[in-house]
Amino acid sequence: MNRLAEELAARIAGRVLPNEPLKEHTTWRIGGPADLLVEPASREDLKMILRFVREKGLPFTVIGNGSNLLVSDTGIRGVVVKIGERMGAISVAGRSITAGAGAKLGRVAAVAQEAGLGGLEFTVGIPATIGGAVTMNAGANGSMIGDLVETVTVVDYAGQEKVFNRAELAFGYRYSRLQQLKAIVVEVVLGLTPDDPEAIRRRSQEYLQKRRRTQPLEYPSAGSVFKNPPGDAAGRLIELAGAKGLRIGDAMVSEKHANFIVNLGAAKASDVLLLIERVRGMVRAKFGITLELEVKILGDSGAG
Ligand SMILES: Cc1cc2nc3c(=O)[nH]c(=O)nc-3n(C[C@H](O)[C@H](O)[C@H](O)COP(=O)(O)OP(=O)(O)OC[C@H]3O[C@@H](n4cnc5c(N)ncnc54)[C@H](O)[C@@H]3O)c2cc1C
Incomplete structure (x- = not known):
């Protein structure tokens, strides 16, 4: 990947970071490395990156500020393009x-x-x-x-x-x-x-x-984890199902807002995924409603 990084860096004005920890680029502060994280500085850069991934047959993912993302602990293969302030x-x-x-x-x-x-x-x-x-x-x-x-x-x-x-x-x-x-x-x-x-x-x-x-802004999170089902609020259902405060590793259903899962320090994506399934199961058992995810899962976690 370092050779690919050098090759791409020579073609664009933006930054190319090999093996970059994605937890530095998500508000949950969770996520393994991207093979190559690339921050284009212009549309021309972006077009060049797209040509590069086509030429090399690399997988390609786009992120913004990473505030709605759960990135797997093993990270994301290929090129991750971050569209940022540049x-x-x-x-x-x-x-x-x-x-x-x-x-x-x-x-x-x-x-x-x-x-x-x-x-x-x-x-x-x-x-x-x-x-x-x-x-x-x-x-x-x-x-x-x-x-x-x-x-x-x-x-x-x-x-x-x-x-x-x-x-x-x-x-x-x-x-x-x-x-x-x-x-x-x-x-x-x-x-x-x-x-x-x-x-x-x-x-x-x-x-x-x-x-x-109303929101636990003192901890890293990705905002609301689940979408609100029609006519209801996911947070209300989660709270009534008794899941507030539920914790796996350093991932916890917030006491302040039940639709937030907060990272108490060293939460892993696998902790959050387990907690998501636990919460879903509790809400399904009590209300017969299957909550849909609002956050997007990226990387090879196998969950959806
Ligand atoms: C504390 C907190 C509060 C929040 N409050 C709210 C709220 O009130 N309402 C709300 O709706 N959301 C809220 N969110 C969630 C989040 O901020 C939104 O979903 C936001 O729109 C995600 O933007 P992002 O730039 O971080 O995108 P990312 O999380 O990086 O990406 C989200 C999705 O968009 C795609 N994407 C990102 N940029 C591009 C691009 N340039 N081109 C194509 N695809 C792209 C990604 O591939 C991914 O699928 C909150 C999050 C936090 C942490």
Whole structure:
């Protein structure tokens, strides 16, 4: 892999890190090594990386800020592309804000607030890139990012750029067609609403305080582990099933928010997977409902 790393590094401006521990790139602080972690500095870099993996026949995975990922303890084979801040330029024109996919959501919201553009307040505290947020259709407090999307530009695995509008992306609850396309989000244009920056700031603060009250932000996590079943809340079902505080190794169902599994220090992916199955079993036994995962499992864990 080191030879491949050198070969790829010579072709792009971005970083190439062989045998890179992915726990350094996930908010759960869990995950074994990527054979090659690559951080492109531009679309041209990205296209070059795609050509490289095609030439060499390497497996290929894309991540953003790793805030919705459970990466297996044995890591991920082949090339993992991290779309980060080097592909995160932000600009404002009228009511629209254009952000490179690697821009952190918090930074996009801050630029919008400064420009007197409201609508992103609900995203405060979601530790995502804008590319990951549109892919997952991140949402909170009854709002979701998909509703703000004007267009999304992707580079497909063949290296072609394509632009999609909101309707084409079929946004739903924690879903967008981007999850099915073999493509990487490189740019997002959002349509926002002119508003007083002070009013935007106040609303953002209220959302943030609510998060701090209700979520265990003092521990590494990936936010909600399970999707809410229609008309109900996964956290409520988990709590009533008696799973709050359940612990395997250093992975624990949070006492503060039952849909969070927190890493108390040295949790392994295998601990989290066992805990997920235990919680699912308890909820199924009590309510006859099988909870679906919101987090994405990457690497060769064999679980789903
Ligand atoms: C403390 C905390 C609070 C959270 N609160 C919320 C919340 O309120 N609402 C909510 O919806 N989520 C929440 N989350 C979960 C998470 O932040 C979101 O799912 C977020 O959208 C993931 O973005 P990311 O950049 O971290 O993507 P990652 O976790 O890195 O990736 C998620 C998925 O998107 C894909 N992906 C990422 N970037 C790209 C790209 N550029 N192109 C193509 N595919 C890509 C990946 O392959 C993967 O399948 C929370 C997480 C934490 C840790």
